[in-house]
Amino acid sequence: xxxxxxxxxxxxxxxxRLEPAVVLAEKGRLDYLILECLAERxxxxxxxxxxxxxxxxxxxxLERRMRLLLPHLVKNEVRLITNMGAANPLAxxxxxxxxxxxxxxxxxxxAVTGDDVFAQIDPAQQAMETGRPLKEAGQLLSANAYIxxxxxxxxxxxxxxxxxxxxxxxxxxxxxxxxxxxxxKTDDYDLLGKGTVIGHLLECAGQxxxxxxxxxxxxxxxxxxxxxxxxxxxxxxxxxxxxxVEGTGGAVNLMTAxxxxxxxxxxxxxxxxxDVIADFTSVKLKEIGKDMVQVSGGGGKARPATFKVxxxxxxxxxxxxxxxxxxxxxxxxxxxxxxxxxxxxxxxxDDLRVDYVGLNAIFRGxxxxxxxxxxxxxxxxxxxxTMEMAALVxxxxxxxxxxxxxxxxxxxxxxxxxxxxxxxxxxRSKVKSYVTLKES
Amino acid sequence: xxxxxxxxSRAGDKGNTSTLSLIPYSETDYPMLCEKVTVxxxxxxxxxxxxxxxxxxxxxxxxxxxxxxxxxxxxxxxxSLALDxxxxxxxxxxxxxxx
Numbered sequence: 001x002x003x004x005x006x007x008x009x010x011x012x013x014x015x016x017r018l019e020p021a022v023v024l025a026e027k028g029r030l031d032y033l034i035l036e037c038l039a040e041r042x043x044x045x046x047x048x049x050x051x052x053x054x055x056x057x058x059x060x061x062l063e064r065r066m067r068l069l070l071p072h073l074v075k076n077e078v079r080l081i082t083n084m085g086a087a088n089p090l091a092x093x094x095x096x097x098x099x100x101x102x103x104x105x106x107x108x109x110x111a112v113t114g115d116d117v118f119a120q121i122d123p124a125q126q127a128m129e130t131g132r133p134l135k136e137a138g139q140l141l142s143a144n145a146y147i148x149x150x151x152x153x154x155x156x157x158x159x160x161x162x163x164x165x166x167x168x169x170x171x172x173x174x175x176x177x178x179x180x181x182x183x184x185k186t187d188d189y190d191l192l193g194k195g196t197v198i199g200h201l202l203e204c205a206g207q208x209x210x211x212x213x214x215x216x217x218x219x220x221x222x223x224x225x226x227x228x229x230x231x232x233x234x235x236x237x238x239x240x241x242x243x244x245v246e247g248t249g250g251a252v253n254l255m256t257a258x259x260x261x262x263x264x265x266x267x268x269x270x271x272x273x274x275d276v277i278a279d280f281t282s283v284k285l286k287e288i289g290k291d292m293v294q295v296s297g298g299g300g301k302a303r304p305a306t307f308k309v310x311x312x313x314x315x316x317x318x319x320x321x322x323x324x325x326x327x328x329x330x331x332x333x334x335x336x337x338x339x340x341x342x343x344x345x346x347x348x349x350d351d352l353r354v355d356y357v358g359l360n361a362i363f364r365g366x367x368x369x370x371x372x373x374x375x376x377x378x379x380x381x382x383x384x385x386t387m388e389m390a391a392l393v394x395x396x397x398x399x400x401x402x403x404x405x406x407x408x409x410x411x412x413x414x415x416x417x418x419x420x421x422x423x424x425x426x427x428r429s430k431v432k433s434y435v436t437l438k439e440s
Numbered sequence: 441x442x443x444x445x446x447x448x449s450r451a452g453d454k455g456n457t458s459t460l461s462l463i464p465y466s467e468t469d470y471p472m473l474c475e476k477v478t479v480x481x482x483x484x485x486x487x488x489x490x491x492x493x494x495x496x497x498x499x500x501x502x503x504x505x506x507x508x509x510x511x512x513x514x515x516x517x518x519x520s521l522a523l524d525x526x527x528x529x530x531x532x533x534x535x536x537x538x539x
Contacts, residue, residue: 255465263461265452267497281501285502315518357523361524362523364522421518
């Protein structure tokens with residue numbers, strides 16, 4: 001059993017930057033690199049791609065990331081765990097193997113499956129958010145359980161170099177190698193809680209190294225253009241030191257660590273994962289050097305009896321249009337334009353929203369606006385059941401060029417299919433996970 | 441003074457709930473924030489944005505407060521028509537509060 005391992009966080013969302021993970025793999029002296037790339041809705045959208053083409057349905061950046069990372073991972077013996085499998089971990093594993101062959105690299109790839117529980121859900125079951133039966137939300141597209149370390153551990157035991165999963169709870173991606181390397185018991189909830197805290201700190205990658213943190217004059221971060229991503233030196237006792245590769249931009253300090261510790265936490269006494277209910281209120285953070293924060297404490301209690309399942313459904317089509325007005329009276333011109341579009345569309349949309357970007361689009365008019373902005377961007381958004389109807393929003397905004405107030409410019413229009421998410425709980429016994437080995 | 445002058449914040453989202461941390465630059469300001477930035481005060485300040493209940497968690501271990509705001513995201517990330525559907529910028533709304 002190891003006494004200490006180094007785990008890097010190389011992606012915080014599907015579209016995250018590619019280079020910082022390469023720096024980690026190349027120069028980070030890592031044991032493990034984790035790429036967390038699945039947001040709530042990502043998997044439902046991936047499921048749609050898989051329906052259209054059964055060889056797809058994994059993360060769209062998988063190929064680009066793997067081409068860059070594989071040579072360093074193999075050379076430096078870094079094991080990779082990623083949820084880039086999205087709706088199709090098996091196809092993703094095949095693709096990783098193909099890329100390895102092209103690069104003349106030999107790797108052992110394992111796909112972890114079992115999170116897809118679409119066949120097991122009961123459409124009559126009530127959604128947690130709405131209290132209404134799932135089927136009433138709309139056409140159901142996907143159902144994925146947030147599975148945990150127990151699904152990943154067999155893959156680690158198999159000696160896999162690259163582990164590709166679908167939906168796994170984010171901190172579990174980080175906790176699994178700790179449990180594997182330190183021989184932690186899967187019912188030692190104190191250690192699992194501590195490890196989950198460390199995973200939570202790393203899972204958004206740059207969000208603990210100064211990304212999403214900077215505020216000029218208040219919270220400065222050096223060399224932000226070359227922001228480095230984090231790693232943790234984890235001890236077998238469940239404490240860790242968070243840092244980043246020397247020479248990269250960004251900062252790891254008490255402020256960045258606190259912001260990330262509290263990020264997306266709805267109850268710091270009980271942070272639910274499939275592995276443990278972790279306690280964040282006993283976590284201690286301490287700066288112990290430049291860009292080094294020590295994490296200790298934290299704990300946990302017995303894991304929940306159920307898995308959370310995210311169910312994706314076809315919600316509606318979103319149509320959007322934008323156009324700008326500038327100079328004297330620009331706000332009044334934008335407001336007139338908004339009224340005109342609203343009148344032209346109001347009977348044809350399920351829902352319509354008019355924002356004045358620069359004035360009330362973010363705070364929704366909650367606070368008094370003192371001065372007239374130098375320029376205003378009208379934004380109109382509408383819900384419709386078909387793409388054609390949703391497209392009317394952008395068409396009407398664009399048509400303001402010749403049918404609206406003077407001086408409008410920079411019109412843009414967008415139409416997007418919107419997938420909604422609701423949740424249910426599923427008994428653990430109904431969810432079985434599998435590992436599939438692919439070797440070159 | 442505004443909260444912005446003495447504290448920083450990051451917003452997170454879960455469904456239609458927005459989580460807002462409040463972290464003083466100086467840990468010695470933590471007791472004062474506990475006293476002044478009450479659920480009642482935040483509810484009043486955010487009344488144009490947060491339509492549901494607000495729960496405040498005190499975290500003396502990191503000298504920080506956490507506000508969990510229900511019905512804050514116009515039905516939630518996945519189905520809202522808002523420009524900032526995640527309410528990512530709502531951290532800045534909290535910091536606008538005068539104390």
